[in-house]
Amino acid sequence: MSEPILTATGVTIGFPVKRGIIFQREVARVQAVDGVDLTLHQGETLAIVGESGCGKTTLARGLVRLRDIDAGSITYMGEDITRRSGRTLNDFRRQVTMIFQDPIASLDPRMRIGQSMQEPLDIHSIGTPAERKRKVQEAMERVGLNPEHYNRFPHEFSGGQRQRIGIARAIILEPRVIVCDEPVSALDVSVQAQIVNLLEDLQRDLGLSYIVIAHDLDVVRRLADRVQVMYLGRVVEQGEGEQVYNHPRHPYSKALLSARPIADPKLARSRERIVLQGDVPSPINPPAGCRFHPRCPVVQASCSAQDPQLEIAADGHGWACAYPLAP
Amino acid sequence: MALLTVENLRTTFRTDDGPVCAVDGVSLSVAAGQVLGIVGESGCGKSAMSLSIMGLLPTSATVEGSIQLGEHQLVGMPKNELRTLRGSEVAMIFQDPMASLNPVMTIGWQLEEAVRLHQKVSRREARTLAVAGLAAVGIPSPEDRLKTYPHELSGGMRQRVMIAMALLNRPRLLIADEPTTALDVTTQAQILALMRDLRSEVDAAIVLITHDLGVVAEVCDEVAVMYAGRIVERAPVDELFARPQHPYTWGLLASLPGRNRAGERLHQIAGSPPSLMNPPVGCRFAPRCAMAMDVCRADPAPVLAAVAGSDTVVACHLDAATRAREGARFASDEESA
Ligand SMILES: Nc1ncnc2c1ncn2[C@@H]1O[C@H](COP(=O)(O)OP(=O)(O)OP(=O)(O)O)[C@@H](O)[C@H]1O
Ligand SMILES: Nc1ncnc2c1ncn2[C@@H]1O[C@H](COP(=O)(O)OP(=O)(O)OP(=O)(O)O)[C@@H](O)[C@H]1O
Ligand code: SF4
Ligand SMILES: [Mg+2]
Ligand SMILES: [Mg+2]
Numbered sequence: 176m177s178e179p180i181l182t183a184t185g186v187t188i189g190f191p192v193k194r195g196i197i198f199q200r201e202v203a204r205v206q207a208v209d210g211v212d213l214t215l216h217q218g219e220t221l222a223i224v225g226e227s228g229c230g231k232t233t234l235a236r237g238l239v240r241l242r243d244i245d246a247g248s249i250t251y252m253g254e255d256i257t258r259r260s261g262r263t264l265n266d267f268r269r270q271v272t273m274i275f276q277d278p279i280a281s282l283d284p285r286m287r288i289g290q291s292m293q294e295p296l297d298i299h300s301i302g303t304p305a306e307r308k309r310k311v312q313e314a315m316e317r318v319g320l321n322p323e324h325y326n327r328f329p330h331e332f333s334g335g336q337r338q339r340i341g342i343a344r345a346i347i348l349e350p351r352v353i354v355c356d357e358p359v360s361a362l363d364v365s366v367q368a369q370i371v372n373l374l375e376d377l378q379r380d381l382g383l384s385y386i387v388i389a390h391d392l393d394v395v396r397r398l399a400d401r402v403q404v405m406y407l408g409r410v411v412e413q414g415e416g417e418q419v420y421n422h423p424r425h426p427y428s429k430a431l432l433s434a435r436p437i438a439d440p441k442l443a444r445s446r447e448r449i450v451l452q453g454d455v456p457s458p459i460n461p462p463a464g465c466r467f468h469p470r471c472p473v474v475q476a477s478c479s480a481q482d483p484q485l486e487i488a489a490d491g492h493g494w495a496c497a498y499p500l501a502p
Numbered sequence: 503m504a505l506l507t508v509e510n511l512r513t514t515f516r517t518d519d520g521p522v523c524a525v526d527g528v529s530l531s532v533a534a535g536q537v538l539g540i541v542g543e544s545g546c547g548k549s550a551m552s553l554s555i556m557g558l559l560p561t562s563a564t565v566e567g568s569i570q571l572g573e574h575q576l577v578g579m580p581k582n583e584l585r586t587l588r589g590s591e592v593a594m595i596f597q598d599p600m601a602s603l604n605p606v607m608t609i610g611w612q613l614e615e616a617v618r619l620h621q622k623v624s625r626r627e628a629r630t631l632a633v634a635g636l637a638a639v640g641i642p643s644p645e646d647r648l649k650t651y652p653h654e655l656s657g658g659m660r661q662r663v664m665i666a667m668a669l670l671n672r673p674r675l676l677i678a679d680e681p682t683t684a685l686d687v688t689t690q691a692q693i694l695a696l697m698r699d700l701r702s703e704v705d706a707a708i709v710l711i712t713h714d715l716g717v718v719a720e721v722c723d724e725v726a727v728m729y730a731g732r733i734v735e736r737a738p739v740d741e742l743f744a745r746p747q748h749p750y751t752w753g754l755l756a757s758l759p760g761r762n763r764a765g766e767r768l769h770q771i772a773g774s775p776p777s778l779m780n781p782p783v784g785c786r787f788a789p790r791c792a793m794a795m796d797v798c799r800a801d802p803a804p805v806l807a808a809v810a811g812s813d814t815v816v817a818c819h820l821d822a823a824t825r826a827r828e829g830a831r832f833a834s835d836e837e838s839a
Contacts, residue, residue, distance in 0.1 A: 190654075194649070224686075225686065226686045226688050226689060227656050227659060227685055227686045227689050228655075228656035228659055229686075232656070333544045333545045334544045334545075335544055360683055361683060362544065362713070363541075363542070363543050363544050363713030363754075364713055364714075364715060364754050364757040364758060365543060365753060365754060365757045365770060365771045366543070366544060367713075367757070367759075368757040368759070368768035368769060368770045369770050371759065371768050372767050372768055372770065375767075390685060390686045390687060390690070391714075391759075392687060393716075393758070393759040393760040394759050396759070396760075397759040397762070397764070397768070430688065431686075431687060431688055434687040434688045434690070434691040435687045435716070436687070436690070436691075436694075436714065436716025436717050436719065436720045437716055437719060437720070437760075438715040438716045438718070438719050438743070438755070438758055438760065438761075438834075439719055439743055439834040440719040440720075440739045440740050440743055440834075441740065441743075441744075441834065442719075442834070443716075443719045443720050448691070450691070450695075451688060456642055457642040457643045457646070459643065459646070
C-alpha cells in the first residue's frame with residue numbers, strides 16, 4: 176500500500192454544554208469525537224459513514240484544522256501539525272482543503288462566485304491578480320462551469336452548479352488532500368453521477384487523496400477504497416469497501432447497511448431490514464460499556480459493562496465488538 | 503376520493519430578464535392515505551410547485567389553474583385564510599431546515615409556538631406535545647434538547663426538529679420537500695417509517711419530493727417524474743421501476759451508482775436541463791434524448807397519454823413497442839432477468 180499522507184491518532188473533540196441566561200456556565204461536555212484513529216494513504220479514498228450527529232463533520236473540521244482538537248494528534252506527510260499555527264498552518268491548509276456539507280451556506284451570497292473561488296488564492300497571496308483570475312477560470316473549466324459566469328452571484332446557479340463552485344474552490348490551491356463532507360447529498364441522481372465522475376477524474380489526473388463523508392452508501396461503495404463506520408464519536412468498524420459491505424462484523428454496520436434504501440420497490444418490500452430499537456443515545460452522557468449496547472440486536476450481558484476496543488486484523492479489517500457477527 | 507387535486511397548474515416568476523414559467527401545466531392528485539413521489543432534476547420546478555400549493559410564493563410569482571384541497575380551492579384564496587390552513591390542515595417540511603428555523607430562539611420555544619398558533623392549549627400542554635414530537639422523530643433526551651438553539655444541532659437533527667414541527671398539528675396534507683436528503687440511512691429509515699405511520703394513522707395524504715429513487719421505491723404509492731416544469735411520466739411505483747416508459751426516467755435509473763459497474767464511469771444524462779425562460783419547442787427533453795426524432799423537436803409537444811395495460815401515463819412520441827423494448831433495459835434487475 177502507498178505511503179500514509181494524513182493520519183489522526185486518538186482525536187478527541189468536545190463541545191461545552193452551557194446553561195444559564197446571563198451567566199452561562201458549562202454544565203457538561205458533548206464528546207462529539209472520542210479517540211478516533213485514521214490513516215489516509217496517498218491517492219486513496221477513505222469514507223466515513225455513520226448516523227447523523229455521530230461526529231463526522233466535527234472530525235472533518237478537526238482534520239483540516241478548522242477547529243482545535245482537545246486531545247490526540249494529526250500528522251501530515253509524517254509531520255505533526257496538531258499545534259501548528261501562523262504561516263506553517265497556512266501551508267498545511269493549502270494542501271488539505273475541504274468541500275462543505277452545505278454548498279449554499281458556504282458561499283457568501285453577496286460575493287460574485289469568481290471572487291469566492293479566488294478567495295483562497297487571496298488569503299494565501301498566490302500570484303498576481305491576473306494570474307489568480309486565470310487560475311479561477313481554469314478551475315471553473317475543470318469542474319464543468321462556464322468561465323464566462325465568473326461575475327455571477329451564487330443564487331443564479333443550480334444546486335449542482337453550486338456544488339461545482341465548492342469543488343472549484345477546494346481544488347484552486349492545488350491541494351493533495353480534499354475532505355469532502357456530503358459532496359453529493361444535495362444533488363439529484365443525474366448531477367450526482369456527474370460529480371462522482373468529476374471527483375474520480377480529479378483524483379486520477381491530480382493524484383488527490385480523499386476523505387469522503389456521505390450518507391448515501393451506494394455512493395460510498397462506488398468512491399471509497401476503505402470505509403470507517405462511526406457510532407457516537409467512535410470508529411466501530413473499518414476495512415476495505417468489500418470487507419465492510421459484504422462481510423460486516425459489527426452489528427451496527429450491518430444494521431446501517433440493511434437500512435439503505437433500495438431503488439427497487441419489490442426488493443425493498445421483501446428484503447430483511449434490521450430495525451434498530453431504542454433512541455440514538457445522547458453524546459452528552461453516552462451509555463456505559465459498549466456504546467451501541469442499548470440498541471444492539473445481538474446484545475449480551477457483558478456488553479453493558481465492557482467497552483470493546485477497535486481491534487484490527489492482519490487483513491486491515493477491524494471492529495469494536497465483543498460478539499462480532501460471523502464473516 | 504382525492505384529498506388534493508391539482509389541475510393545469512402554471513406558476514410563473516417575474517424576473518428582470520423576463521417571465522420564468524417554473525411549473526407549466528401540471529396536473530396530479532393524491533388521496534388520503536397515499537404517498538405521491540415527485541422526482542426530477544434540480545430546477546425542474548418541484549419546490550415551485552409545492553410552494554404554490556402552500557401559498558408561500560413571493561409576490562413576483564403568479565399561479566394559474568386549480569388547486570383543490572378537500573372543500574377548499576387554494577388558488578385565489580385570501581392570504582389570511584391560507585395562513586389558517588397552513589400548519590393545521592397542510593404542513594410542509596422544507597428543503598433547507600436552517601431557513602425555516604429561527605436561529606435566535608430555542609427549538610422548544612419554536613415548537614411550543616407552532617402548537618399554540620393552531621391549538622388552544624396551555625403552555626404546559628404545548629410543552630408536553632413538543633417533547634412528544636421530538637421523541638417521535640427520534641431526538642435523544644428531548645427534554646434537554648428543548649433548551650438548545652438550532653446551530654447546536656447536527657444537520658440531521660435540525661431536519662428532524664423541522665419534521666416534528668410539521669407533524670405537531672396532525673396535518674391532513676403533508677408536503678415534504680427533500681425531507682431526508684440530509685439524513686443518514688438509519689434516521690432516514692425512521693423518518694420514512696414515521697411518514698408511513700402518519701399516512702395510515704391519521705390518513706394523511708403526503709407529497710414527497712425527492713431525488714432519491716431509493717426513497718421513492720421505499721415509501722411511495724405513485725410517482726410523478728418532472729422535467730423542465732412538466733410531468734413526463736406518472737405511474738404506480740411498481741410500474742415505474744418494472745416498466746419505465748420515458749427516456750428521461752431511463753436516464754435517471756441508469757445514473758444510479760448501484761447500477762453501474764466499478765471502474766466504469768457512471769452513466770450521465772448528456773447535456774443540461776433547458777432554461778425555463780425560453781424552453782425548447784416540442785418535447786423539452788429532445789435536446790438530451792438519444793431517441794429523439796424530428797417530430798420531437800417540433801410543436802405540439804407530446805402530451806400525457808395512457809400506456810395500454812397499465813395505470814401509467816407518459817408524454818413521449820415514441821411508439822409503444824419501442825418504449826417497451828428500450829425501457830426493459832432500465833427495469834429493476836428482477837424484472838429484466
Ligand atoms: N457548535 C456546537 N455546539 C454544541 N454541540 C455541537 C456543535 N456542533 C455539533 N455539536 C454536536 O456534536 C455532535 C456531532 O455533530 P456533527 O455535526 O459532527 O455530526 P455529523 O456526524 O456531521 O452529523 P450529520 O450527519 O447530521 O451532519 C452532535 O451531537 C451535535 O449536536
Ligand atoms: N423566486 C424566484 N424567482 C425567479 N425564478 C425562480 C424563483 N424561484 C425559483 N425560480 C426558478 O424556477 C425554476 C424551478 O425552481 P425550483 O426551486 O422549483 O426547482 P426544484 O425542482 O425544486 O429544484 P431543486 O431540486 O434544486 O430544489 C428554476 O429555474 C428557478 O431558477
Ligand atoms: S418525445 Fe422524443 S425527444 Fe421526447 S423523450 Fe420521447 S423520444 Fe425523446
Ligand atoms: Mg455533518
Ligand atoms: Mg427544490
